[in-house]
């Protein structure tokens with residue numbers, strides 16, 4: 665057909681200014697969250713062998729991390745704590761002087777509104793058995809765990825956390841936390857729920873870092889089967905109904921991000937997890953790390969992620985600046 669318009673698609677691609685002008689997606693530091701591990705047992709930062717370039721930090725270095733993020737215009741940090749003592753109930757997760765509570769206070773006292781502090785809420789880093797809840801006769805008890813989650817949320821909000829991010833995947837978790845927060849005068853503290861959390865091999869490096877690998881069994885009874893996607897929608901809807909303000913997809917599976925964002929139309933976050941970080945690192949042997957990382961994260965944005973939690977946050981912010 666000779667009437668087909670010439671250069672129809674190429675016209676807007678012919679130079680960078682035109683491409684930038686018409687681009688549908690822009691990755692920006694403002695959308696990034698940097699996850700960090702704070703370890704009460706450390707005196708100086710320690711590289712995580714399974715995650716080259718990532719560290720666990722002592723409380724004494726947390727301000728340095730905050731400064732770096734503020735300088736790079738990264739608006740938020742997600743904190744995981746590694747306590748000095750663990751017990752079957754994870755009681756140091758809701759202690760007034762718990763490692764996360766101390767970290768939050770330090771950051772909020774120093775940076776106030778310059779940095780949002782998000783706290784991960786789970787028990788697996790705090791229990792001696794490594795499961796995300798209370799265990800009896802080898803089983804994780806749902807309802808007993810919810811009560812403890814409520815306590816943790818209140819203590820994190822009390823320390824000054826801006827967003828509570830429950831990651832435990834217990835049934836009724838978001839509602840229990842919402843009610844506990846509201847009851848204690850924290851009704852303005854939003855919840856970012858790990859609404860869709862697949863039972864994935866990609867968490868393996870993190871579990872070494874957070875020292876949270878379960879001592880027995882696995883998490884398949886409360887994490888999602890990677891073969892399912894309608895189920896992800898059902899989980900996410902349930903969390904919304906229970907009061908979640910932001911829904912998170914983990915790992916950052918593109919089809920799931922797309923479905924959550926396009927079908928539920930709520931603020932959507934995704935977590936590019938430790939295994940994704942390690943895959944990108946490893947692939948830098950074969951192709952340019954900067955390009956591959958920017959492409960990878962831009963695709964998450966294009967799929968619908970408003971918020972991207974990533975170990976590459978600082979690199980991305982630096983790369984986008986030059």
Ligand SMILES: [Zn+2]
Pocket residue numbers: 786787788789795796831832
């Ligand atoms: Zn957990």
